[in-house]
Amino acid sequence: MNRKEYITALRAQLRRLPSDDVEEIVKExxxxxxxxxxxxxxxxxxAAKLGSPEEVSQIYLSDAIPAFDVSGAQNVCAPQMPIIPVKTGMVIDRGVGPQTAAGFAAGGFARPLVNAAPRNTAPKPEPPSFENAHTGAKDKETYEEPQPQTGKKYDLPDYTQYPSQDPNTVKKAGKEHNLLFSVLSGGNGASVRRTLYLGDGNDFCRSRYGMSGDQSGIRRHCYALRGVLRCQGLHSGYVSLHPLHH
Amino acid sequence: MNVQFKKGVLDLCVLAMLNDNDRYGYELASTLSEAIMISDGTVYPLLRKLASDGLVASYLQESQSGPPRKYYSLTSMGRIRLQELLDDWITFTASVNKIVGGKSA
Known part of the structure; x- marks a missing residue:
């Protein structure tokens, strides 16, 4: 198999994935x-050393999570998981009932109560400098990676408070941001494996797994400050989004 | 060597290699495929997954010969994960050595 045949076959196998992802993979x-x-x-x-395009694409496909609907209407791929529109500072308050498999099946997660209560009612801080968040000049990303925030809560800046930084503005300006999303979860779901997904329908990020406690993940190269968070095993918590500075 | 077994240690190997130095995909793929006899192509999906989990980051760098190289580096979350995997690995191999009769165990 030559290069062209290999790439064509790979591309065909990957067609289920979002086209941006396919291009990135093909480029690699x-x-x-x-x-x-x-x-x-x-x-x-x-080509022979790479392994067959079928074999390789299978790994990509099995890692992928199906695209989901931003409107939050249906989560077809995992009906047991609630879809919660993410807004910085949003509190997911007692969204769920039973935390067992039977509970999922019985619709325990069907109606998450989402209180869009502002996180911080104290005087607003100065708007963070979004302009400098990404210079685009550096060819290497350097940033402080967040550490798991145990005991230290709710001190992340709320970027959605500032109208100039609404998703459209950010998108129009063509800037990319790496967003950290974190969920500080409460309650007892100690035996529940929590996985959080954040995405806008085309792209997503998955958090680290954990049995309990705080979760965080990073979504790279986002244009918009919005997304949908899908949570499994989460019954109360706090969602925040903020850009990682370069 | 058993395929599942290799897959299990592949994460560990990639993270460990990145702990020393930032490396580009081709370099990781060729080194690992030689060392533990996996297909070159399995390294790329793994890198992508590690990136989406926030364990590695990537950046492009021009090279003197050939196309720009996509380098991967370990994030601090990746470093934490590496430590976890390494601890598991050491515990696991020590236990196995005890059973299979390694005198050192």
Whole structure:
């Protein structure tokens, strides 16, 4: 199999994924071919060492989470998981009932109560400088990675408070941001595995797994400050979104 | 070596390699495929997954020969994960060594 055949087959296998993802993946494999060629290998040698396009794409597909609806109407891929529109400072308050599999099946998660209570009623801080959040000039990302926030709560800036930073503005300005989302969860769901997904229908991020406690994840290259959070095993908590500074 | 077994240690290997140095995909793929006999192609989906989990970050860098290279680096969340996996690995291999009769155990 030569390079062209390999890439074509890979692309065909991946067609279920969002096209941006497919392009990114294909690019990675194109680069792999180019580097292999520069190493003096032949296209067919490189292709053989890669493993079949079917085998490779299967891994991508099984890792992927199906796209879901931002409007929050239906979560077809995992009906037991509530869809909660994310808003910074939002409190998910006692969204759920039973935390067992039977509870899920009985619709325990069907009507999450979401209180869009503002996180911080204290005087607003100065708007954070979104303009400098991403200069685009650096070719290497350097940022402070968040540590799990145990005991230290709710001190993240609320970016949605500032009209100039609404999703449309951010998108129009063409800036990309890496968003941290974190959920500080309460309650007892100690035996429940929590996984949080944040996405806008095309792209998503999954948090670290955990049995309990605070969860966080990072979604990279976001244009918009909105998304949908899907939670499994979460019955009360606090959602926040904020950009990671470069 | 058993396929499932290899998959289990692949995360650990990738994170460990990135702990020393930032590396590009081709480099990771060729080193790992040689060392533990996996297909080159399995490394890329893994990198993507690690990135979406926030354990690694990537950036592009021009190279003198060939196309720009996509480098991967370990995030601090990745470092935490590496430590966890490493602890598991050490405990696991020590237990196995005890059973299979490694004198050192």
């Amino acid at each position: 494999f194109e680069t792999h071919f180019e580097m292999g060629l520069a190493d003096g290998k032949s296209e067919s040698e490189i």
